[in-house]
Amino acid sequence: MEMLCADCGCRVDAGVRTAVCADAACCCKDLPIRETPDGPTGGQFEVAPET
Numbered sequence: 786m787e788m789l790c791a792d793c794g795c796r797v798d799a800g801v802r803t804a805v806c807a808d809a810a811c812c813c814k815d816l817p818i819r820e821t822p823d824g825p826t827g828g829q830f831e832v833a834p835e836t
Contacts, residue, residue, distance in 0.1 A: 787798040795813040796804035802818045805811070 787796055787803060789796055790806075790813055792812045793806040793808050795802050795806050795811065795816075797813060797816060798819070800816060802813055802816050805813075805818060
């Protein structure tokens with residue numbers, strides 16, 4: 786079940802961030818990021834809208 790972090794705005798699904806916030810001191814920074822297979826570097830992630 787996907788949920789939105791109330792503190793920073795990251796979207797998290799089963800302990801993996803599916804969209805990350807832009808905060809360098811993010812409270813979810815220790816959670817892994819789910820990457821997508823497309824993009825020039827072979828993997829990109831979605832940035833969550835600012836809350």
